[in-house]
Amino acid sequence: MPGAIHAEGLVKTFGDVRALDGVDFDVPEGTVLGLLGPNGAGKTTAVRVLTTLLRPDSGSAFVAGIDVLRKPNEVRRSIGLSGQFAAVDEYLTGRENLQMVGQLYQMSGRAAKARAGELLERFNLADAADRTAKTYSGGMRRRLDLAAALVVSPPVMFMDEPTTGLDPRNRQQLWDVIEDLVAGGTTLLLTTQYLEEADRLAHDICVIDHGKVIARGTSDQLKARTGGERVEVVVHRPDEIEPARSVLTALGKGEVTVVRLSRKLTVPVTGGAKLLAEIIRDLDGHGVEIDDIALRRPTLDDVFLSLTGHAAEVQEQEQEQENEDPEDPEDKEDAR
Ligand SMILES: Nc1ncnc2c1ncn2[C@@H]1O[C@H](COP(=O)(O)OP(=O)(O)OP(=O)(O)O)[C@@H](O)[C@H]1O
Numbered sequence: 001m002p003g004a005i006h007a008e009g010l011v012k013t014f015g016d017v018r019a020l021d022g023v024d025f026d027v028p029e030g031t032v033l034g035l036l037g038p039n040g041a042g043k044t045t046a047v048r049v050l051t052t053l054l055r056p057d058s059g060s061a062f063v064a065g066i067d068v069l070r071k072p073n074e075v076r077r078s079i080g081l082s083g084q085f086a087a088v089d090e091y092l093t094g095r096e097n098l099q100m101v102g103q104l105y106q107m108s109g110r111a112a113k114a115r116a117g118e119l120l121e122r123f124n125l126a127d128a129a130d131r132t133a134k135t136y137s138g139g140m141r142r143r144l145d146l147a148a149a150l151v152v153s154p155p156v157m158f159m160d161e162p163t164t165g166l167d168p169r170n171r172q173q174l175w176d177v178i179e180d181l182v183a184g185g186t187t188l189l190l191t192t193q194y195l196e197e198a199d200r201l202a203h204d205i206c207v208i209d210h211g212k213v214i215a216r217g218t219s220d221q222l223k224a225r226t227g228g229e230r231v232e233v234v235v236h237r238p239d240e241i242e243p244a245r246s247v248l249t250a251l252g253k254g255e256v257t258v259v260r261l262s263r264k265l266t267v268p269v270t271g272g273a274k275l276l277a278e279i280i281r282d283l284d285g286h287g288v289e290i291d292d293i294a295l296r297r298p299t300l301d302d303v304f305l306s307l308t309g310h311a312a313e314v315q316e317q318e319q320e321q322e323n324e325d326p327e328d329p330e331d332k333e334d335a336r
């Protein structure tokens with residue numbers, strides 16, 4: 001039986017861009033699917049198709065057992081959506097925004113008011129509740145938008161990068177809210193750039209790139225695929241990079257990645273702290289001075305790197321940044 005969210009062979013093209021190129025996934029009821037992928041991978045497009053905002057060129061999708069293409073209105077009644085860009089009414093206060101959503105969903109005035117108060121409290125917006133949303137900071141808008149998606153508790157929720165732009169405390173609080181929701185039986189599809197977030201919240205993870213699913217599994221399975229832990233060394237001088245590379249090649253379990261600009265070398269390892277001590281001894285034996293050394297778990301970057309094999313590009317990009325002309329207006333554009 002298909003899960004609460006089910007996508008099969010979704011294709012969506014925009015001109016030459018295949019934003020979705022045959023995407024399949026299934027989210028069992030009461031679980032969280034984390035949709036990961038670099039910018040432009042197709043995450044938002046997938047969310048828009050599943051939430052009836054966009055028609056795919058081909059493929060099928062079911063949400064809460066309802067056919068998204070045939071019965072979009074019915075689907076809309078069963079879902080909540082918090083988009084990548086906050087959709088709040090700038091000219092209403094935070095409280096009015098939430099009450100309005102409640103009334104749209106036919107709650108009584110009183111119930112809508114109570115729910116709005118509760119959510120404003122929960123999302124740290126109580127102090128700003130009676131100011132118009134246009135005076136809100138980016139993080140406050142984001143939180144208001146998320147609160148709006150939770151006014152009614154639909155059985156299936158979609159959140160597109162819910163914590164992008166939130167400070168660590170608010171991110172943590174949102175994670176708690178999401179965990180409560182899911183404990184209450186909600187099915188959630190969440191897109192994110194943070195493996196840490198997917199790690200904490202998602203039962204299953206789907207990595208997409210160029211509109212295709214390139215990996216799926218639990219967070220542990222994905223990390224295992226990237227080769228376990230990493231040792232990261234920053235050497236003191238550029239001419240120490242090569243001797244350090246030899247040491248890491250000998251003791252590590254895979255290719256050594258080098259970022260020359262920051263004199264940083266990274267290698268997948270197994271053997272943890274004991275091996276770290278051995279690496280330090282060997283580097284010392286080769287007269288390599290260490291500025292920094294650490295043993296860490298794989299990050300989303302490592303997962304991407306190993307899945308898409310773009311390690312070399314990272315290096316080039318860093319080098320290009322070094323050569324950027326500070327007077328070039330395009331660089332300034334990026335810095336903003
Ligand atoms: N309305 C549109 N018209 C033309 N191209 C589009 C449109 N919407 C999306 N695209 C293209 O489809 C691709 C996927 O976009 P999408 O917004 O789904 O990416 P994303 O994974 O959500 O990225 P991000 O992490 O930046 O939010 C991109 O190449 C994007 O430029």
Ligand SMILES: [Mg+2]
Pocket residue numbers: 043044045084160
């Ligand atoms: Mg997006």
